[in-house]
Amino acid sequence: MADELVGILKKLSEAHGPPGFEEEVAEIIESELKGFVDEIRRDSLGNIIACKGSGEKSLMIAAHMDEIALIVKHIDDKGFIRFAKLGGIWDQLLVSQQVVIHGSKGRIRGVIGSKAVHVMKEDERKQLLTYDKMFIDVGARSADEVREMGIKVGDFITIDKKFLELAGGLVAGKAFDDRAGCTALIHAVKKAEPKCRVYAVFTIQEEVGLRGATVTGYAVKPTVGIAVDTTIAGDHPNMEAHEAPVRVGEGPVIMAADGRRESLSGGLIPNPKVKQWIIETAEKRRIPFQLEVLEGGTTDATAIQLSREGVPCGVIAVPTRYVHTFQEVLSLQDLERLAELLKGLMEEELPI
Ligand SMILES: [Zn+2]
Structure with missing residues (x-):
């Protein structure tokens, strides 16, 4: 599994996908998913919407394709x-x-x-x-x-930055934010046997204001929405534990709240049932996880929660060092566990 993940992550990390021109990334994702989902399409802004499974209820999981x-x-x-x-x-x-x-x-x-x-x-x-x-x-x-x-x-x-494998199962490269999320989502939707209609959505222009998530949240109209992204790991020099408590290698991060620094405005307070459902699914599948309150950032889930009459949402992230540099570092084991957790959610009954 790790080999498969690392292959996809390398390809996606070295691909170029600035906000508004995500074409190369989109093509890689489409070729990865072809034959593994029931339906795949691109909307007029360039978002990829892949669908697998059936039922009245639906789960939308979004990862963004663009990079700074x-x-x-x-x-x-x-x-x-x-x-x-x-x-x-x-x-x-x-x-x-x-x-x-x-x-x-x-x-x-x-x-x-x-x-x-x-x-x-x-x-x-x-x-x-x-x-x-x-x-x-x-x-x-x-x-x-x-x-x-x-x-x-x-x-x-x-x-331009080459993907690197470091010691200890860590990797370095650019645009792990959010090609790591894309990688985990690709892997999960390929392998899952969904309990409901699952939409794996790969969004455009997240880095300039959650634009792809805004329109896809509306189009998909999911019962539950989840964003998969990277988050700030603080386990390196010049960081106090309380500034960024999550650590690389200790499992995916389940977001307890995110938003702007000092107020958490403009972010997401996850739906309690969705958050608890993610926690319970991780526990059931024996996937270690970390909880986080992130001051100073948000994800596509913030836009999805506000579409139509509102969508109960949650966020899961890969702990990543040096986010928004051109040399981010993460653990392949965390990525593997994240993919496992996403697959688990696709295979569980929705909490709502
Ligand atoms: Zn970002």
Whole structure:
């Protein structure tokens, strides 16, 4: 099982799927699911809705396909490219990354340049460099050359990063948020013998405001909704346990509440029956799990719960170190257990 999961995760992690251009990721998911579900379609925004099983009640489980990315904002006379950010990115992480620009003539490689340390003034070295001071170098000498390469304002830019296997069953790579969720959901829906109508939904544009979940929640009209995502593991230096209590390797995380820092507004307080159902399913199948209150983030479930007259929702996540960097780290065993738990939920009677 771990081999199968790692193969899918690697493929999905190395694929490029900025918000609004999730095509490559969608194609991988469709080819993985073909023949394993009863029905699979893409809606007009690009969300994938796969259905398996039958019955009046339905369970929607959503994972998002998009990743944090950049977009071309300006090309200067010398051929350097300025960009805007798509999703929450800490600016410092961008310096010296290799990027891929998705232009009209195919993918163009570039790097995010910066001044050499030798020529920085003392105070410059201590300052944080913000993204609006950064630029991409594709090797062109003029704006015309950049245009000839097929690059224009509005083209998507993603970070290029190879998937790595570390010691102890840990893996590193980009976009585990939320290709890890996609991987677990693919695996679960393939293997499950559903008790009700199960919708495995792979959403677009989560990182810029839960947009895919908003329309698919409405379209699917599920009895119960669940989002599968990554969450912040705090088991590394410079983190106090109370800041991010969940740990890598201790099982999937069942969300007790999430939302904005200090108020938990704009997030999800899971339906108590749904939360208890997830906990009981984990216990029944002897899957270790962790409970979390996440201050400072939310998931697709927040949008699904507010569709139509409201949908009882819950969230399950993979504990992940360094979320929203381009080098996230998670445990394959956690991912395996998450897939097991999702499959379990698909095979249990709904609590509502
Ligand atoms: Zn995210």
